[in-house]
Amino acid sequence: MFSLPYVAQQVVNGLTLGSIYALVAIGLTIVYGILRLINFAHGDLLMVGAYLALALLLNTALPLGAAVLLPMIIVGGVGVLVERLAYRPLRGAPEVAMLITSLAVSSVIQNGTIMTLSAQPRAFRLPQDLIAQNRVGVVSFSTLDAVSVAMAVGLMALLTLFVTRTRVGIAMRACAENLRAARLMGININQVIAYAFAIGSALAAAAGFMWAGRFGSIEPFMGFLPGLKAFVAAVIGGIGSIPGAMLGGYLLGFSEIFFVGFLPPELSGYRDAFVFTLLLLVLLVRPRGLLSTGAEREG
Amino acid sequence: MLLEIENLSVYYDSIQALKGVSLQVDEGELVTIVGSNGAGKTTTLLTISGILRPRRGVVRFRGQDITTLAPHEIVRRGISHCPEGRQIFTGLTVTENLWMGAYHRQDREGVARDLAWVQELFPVLAERRRQLAGTLSGGEQQMLAIARALMSRPKMLLLDEPSLGLAPMLVETIFEVIQQLRAQGVTILLVEQNAYQALRVADRAYVLETGSIKLSGSAQELARNEEVKKAYLGG
Amino acid sequence: MNKNALFYLALLTGLLFLAQSLLNDYYQRVLAVVFINIILTVSLNLTNGFAGDFSLGHAAFMSIGAYLSAILTLPPASKATLMPQLPTWLGQLELPFVVATILGGLLAASVAAVVGVPVLRLRGHYLAVATLGLMVIVRVVAINWTTITRGAKGINGLPAFTNLWWVFGWAVVTVYVIWRLVNSPYGRAMMAIREDATAAAARGVNVTAHRMLAFCVGAFFAGIAGALWGHLITAITPHSFSFLITFNVVVMLVVGGMGSISGSIVGATVMTLVPEFLRRVETSLSLGGHPLYGLSQIIIAVTITLVMIFRRRGLLGGREVQLPSLFDRRRAAPRARIETTG
Numbered sequence: 001m002f003s004l005p006y007v008a009q010q011v012v013n014g015l016t017l018g019s020i021y022a023l024v025a026i027g028l029t030i031v032y033g034i035l036r037l038i039n040f041a042h043g044d045l046l047m048v049g050a051y052l053a054l055a056l057l058l059n060t061a062l063p064l065g066a067a068v069l070l071p072m073i074i075v076g077g078v079g080v081l082v083e084r085l086a087y088r089p090l091r092g093a094p095e096v097a098m099l100i101t102s103l104a105v106s107s108v109i110q111n112g113t114i115m116t117l118s119a120q121p122r123a124f125r126l127p128q129d130l131i132a133q134n135r136v137g138v139v140s141f142s143t144l145d146a147v148s149v150a151m152a153v154g155l156m157a158l159l160t161l162f163v164t165r166t167r168v169g170i171a172m173r174a175c176a177e178n179l180r181a182a183r184l185m186g187i188n189i190n191q192v193i194a195y196a197f198a199i200g201s202a203l204a205a206a207a208g209f210m211w212a213g214r215f216g217s218i219e220p221f222m223g224f225l226p227g228l229k230a231f232v233a234a235v236i237g238g239i240g241s242i243p244g245a246m247l248g249g250y251l252l253g254f255s256e257i258f259f260v261g262f263l264p265p266e267l268s269g270y271r272d273a274f275v276f277t278l279l280l281l282v283l284l285v286r287p288r289g290l291l292s293t294g295a296e297r298e299g
Numbered sequence: 300m301l302l303e304i305e306n307l308s309v310y311y312d313s314i315q316a317l318k319g320v321s322l323q324v325d326e327g328e329l330v331t332i333v334g335s336n337g338a339g340k341t342t343t344l345l346t347i348s349g350i351l352r353p354r355r356g357v358v359r360f361r362g363q364d365i366t367t368l369a370p371h372e373i374v375r376r377g378i379s380h381c382p383e384g385r386q387i388f389t390g391l392t393v394t395e396n397l398w399m400g401a402y403h404r405q406d407r408e409g410v411a412r413d414l415a416w417v418q419e420l421f422p423v424l425a426e427r428r429r430q431l432a433g434t435l436s437g438g439e440q441q442m443l444a445i446a447r448a449l450m451s452r453p454k455m456l457l458l459d460e461p462s463l464g465l466a467p468m469l470v471e472t473i474f475e476v477i478q479q480l481r482a483q484g485v486t487i488l489l490v491e492q493n494a495y496q497a498l499r500v501a502d503r504a505y506v507l508e509t510g511s512i513k514l515s516g517s518a519q520e521l522a523r524n525e526e527v528k529k530a531y532l533g534g
Numbered sequence: 535m536n537k538n539a540l541f542y543l544a545l546l547t548g549l550l551f552l553a554q555s556l557l558n559d560y561y562q563r564v565l566a567v568v569f570i571n572i573i574l575t576v577s578l579n580l581t582n583g584f585a586g587d588f589s590l591g592h593a594a595f596m597s598i599g600a601y602l603s604a605i606l607t608l609p610p611a612s613k614a615t616l617m618p619q620l621p622t623w624l625g626q627l628e629l630p631f632v633v634a635t636i637l638g639g640l641l642a643a644s645v646a647a648v649v650g651v652p653v654l655r656l657r658g659h660y661l662a663v664a665t666l667g668l669m670v671i672v673r674v675v676a677i678n679w680t681t682i683t684r685g686a687k688g689i690n691g692l693p694a695f696t697n698l699w700w701v702f703g704w705a706v707v708t709v710y711v712i713w714r715l716v717n718s719p720y721g722r723a724m725m726a727i728r729e730d731a732t733a734a735a736a737r738g739v740n741v742t743a744h745r746m747l748a749f750c751v752g753a754f755f756a757g758i759a760g761a762l763w764g765h766l767i768t769a770i771t772p773h774s775f776s777f778l779i780t781f782n783v784v785v786m787l788v789v790g791g792m793g794s795i796s797g798s799i800v801g802a803t804v805m806t807l808v809p810e811f812l813r814r815v816e817t818s819l820s821l822g823g824h825p826l827y828g829l830s831q832i833i834i835a836v837t838i839t840l841v842m843i844f845r846r847r848g849l850l851g852g853r854e855v856q857l858p859s860l861f862d863r864r865r866a867a868p869r870a871r872i873e874t875t876g
Contacts (some may be wrong), residue, residue: 023698036659037657038662038663085389085688085841093846096582096792097658097842098586099659099662100784100788101838101839103781103784103838103840104785104835104842105835105839106432107781107834107835108833110828110834110840111828111829111832111835112828112832113828114827114828115827115828115829118827119827119828150721160477166802167398167402168631170391170399171399171402173390173391174388174391177388177389177390177391178386178388180382180386181386181387181388182372182388182399183348183349183350184370184374184382184386185400185447186371186373186374186375186403187399187402188369188371188403189371209331210707223622224777226668228666230664231663232663235660238626255618270672270674270675270678272670272671273670273671275670276670276671277651277671279663279664280649280652280653280664280667281652283652283655283656283664284651284652285657287656288650298352298377
């Protein structure tokens with residue numbers, strides 16, 4: 001059967017991939033929770049984050065932390081801007097109008113990147129010490145893996161504090177539950193929505209760095225698949241629920257890695273098909289996800 | 300006049316829900332709007348709160364036009380709306396719900412004082428402060444909804460069907476609280492299907508029928524009016 | 535069909551003869567693409583405009599239709615060299631184009647039926663994600679099932695069966711079938727579901743069955759369009775039918791106005807010709823020696839955002855265009871007026 005180091009390796013891979021999915025899924029779930037918008041442009045912000053990180057790594061002598069943090073701040077701002085320009089004029093419009101607009105925003109971001117930087121994939125090279133392999137007992141992992149997981153867990157802990165301890169954070173949960181009541185309480189929903197986009201987009205940028213580091217190359221369409229898979233993760237966890245997005249992200253990361261790692265190698269080409277088949281199965285068995293919220297009560 | 304509504308017309312797409320409604324509420328008054336289901340009572344309140352936009356007409360609060368303000372601006376000016384069907388945040392704790400009522404306020408001490416005040420009004424909320432609001436009983440949820448609306452320290456409280464779906468004993472409690480609030484100087488606009496109770500506590504009343512004001516006058520007068528008796532007080 | 539419809543059909547047929555004799559190859563090809571896009575847009579309208587679900591699965595269904603029809607129309611001799619591992623019965627099969635096209639549509643519809651079971655029980659927007667997921671699944675299968683699909687290399691050398699007459703004929707069939715469906719009790723039930731699913735269910739409408747019908751019929755015609763497209767371009771790969779195609783069909787639908795068949799025809803025509811023109815401009819444009827690839831897609835996307843903000847119901851606002859009536863003395867009976875939501 002499988003050796004222990006091999007199994008441990010798969011667990012590490014699942015943890016890293018799961019961290020990425022969880023971070024992207026959080027952004028999707030908080031925006032969906034409030035606006036009922038499936039934001040198809042979310043994955044493209046991951047791509048923008050990766051490009052910005054690469055630009056900083058190549059052209060500046062900034063420390064690595066800054067190459068992660070600065071893109072998060074910038075992309076957070078881009079998210080707010082997109083919301084302001086494209087989604088806010090549609091407040092109160094049918095959900096389908098926002099959905100179509102998000103497809104259009106996605107197309108603008110992708111083609112804008114192609115126009116300014118070309119469609120050619122670029123190598124995403126990290127400093128040597130990040131790629132270095134470490135070994136603890138039977139487990140071997142790169143420093144990037146460790147940094148990714150630690151960063152994701154840290155960010156999620158911060159987010160949890162934010163939504164349980166701060167005024168705006170609690171308001172965000174209130175808005176997700178009942179937008180009209182939130183407005184009647186004097187909550188400025190535009191402000192809360194801007195926070196949701198800023199946070200979600202910043203997390204996507206962080207995930208973009210991890211994704212690019214993991215796969216070693218970036219291109220303008222790279223955000224499509226992780227964005228879509230993160231939505232699957234959010235649905236598995238129960239869309240609208242932040243803990244659900246985290247849980248769904250890790251569940252999806254582990255299942256995808258285990259599918260490739262423990263099933264016959266002929267099947268590994270089907271990993272993306274497996275993810276969406278999983279979505280269909282979850283929808284069939286538990287349509288509201290594992291930790292469902294009130295978000296889908298309209299049925 | 301604290302609140303003046305002039306000639307308000309509101310539409311849902313092409314259906315007219317309010318047809319030129321005018322009404323006034325003076326400082327310190329308790330005014331009630333009675334009427335049957337679908338008469339436009341909730342629509343009136345939602346338009347005052349800025350959730351619905353009128354096609355014609357003006358809403359003035361303390362002499363200022365607030366017709367086009369965003370809901371949160373209206374709350375800031377001193378109107379608080381306790382919506383129909385309670386609409387508390389079931390996934391938030393009782394205290395978190397109350398904080399949301401005070402969302403725009405910066406004065407921490409004032410908020411703490413008002414938290415103590417509403418917990419005095421509704422002692423059960425103090426007992427349950429860490430519980431998720433969704434675990435409260437129907438009556439407790441209604442109390443929480445009123446308390447949450449009070450947390451913004453409103454000059455005027457809009458109450459939409461506070462007694463709906465409650466056991467008779469609880470209805471009594473809720474109306475006692477309403478009278479208590481009035482005694483403390485809160486101006487109240489109360490929408491009720493329970494016309495008997497509403498007319499008993501109110502100073503003045505309006506009767507709303509299919510989007511227009513049919514009758515208005517002092518609550519005592521209307522309670523004696525034959526038409527009102529027949530339509531809303533069960534003969 | 536009434537006299538009016540027959541007259542316009544005859545007129546179009548005449549124009550098509552003219553087009554065939556006057557236009558060069560390039561313009562004939564563009565015209566064929568216009569008709570394929572009409573098939574795609576009108577059929578997407580059934581799900582997205584009339585039934586109120588939002589499917590993004592057209593690329594997947596096109597792909598299914600294109601692959602199956604390609605395998606069925608390729609001469610056994612080419613199949614022997616291109617796909618030597620094909621099961622013998624399939625390797626020796628060579629079906630007429632029309633049969634292969636219909637089978638491609640049927641397979642797409644069957645796949646839609648299977649996917650529809652879990653997804654259509656939920657609110658319409660899950661369909662958007664699930665159908666995009668389907669696109670990924672179809673692509674992955676096309677890449678990995680090499681014995682049938684030749685994998686990432688794709689299938690080339692398809693017989694160039696598709697001509698103006700085929701695409702025109704199928705466009706007429708699509709419009710006719712969907713027009714009849716929309717104006718039947720089924721169509722009215724679909725629209726009732728779109729407006730208020732709960733109320734429709736309360737009145738005894740089988741909500742899931744009607745949404746399923748719309749989804750499967752839409753998929754059928756997408757499969758047909760895929761088959762026509764494959765035999766026009768004569769080569770297909772797993773990446774031929776990408777998200778971009780789906781997005782562009784959505785754009786055509788939205789520009790024309792969801793819930794209007796004539797709107798879909800107008801939308802498909804305009805949004806095929808304009809980008810084609812833009813693309814030709816784009817290749818000649820540059821900014822300080824920097825080519826502006828992607829500009830046309832950006833213009834399309836910005837347009838669609840503006841349409842959503844300022845003219846949400848599209849060019850035709852969800853209404854149908856009435857062609858002037860030539861034979862009836864009275865004004866033509868009003869067709870079912872179709873309102874879009876919001």
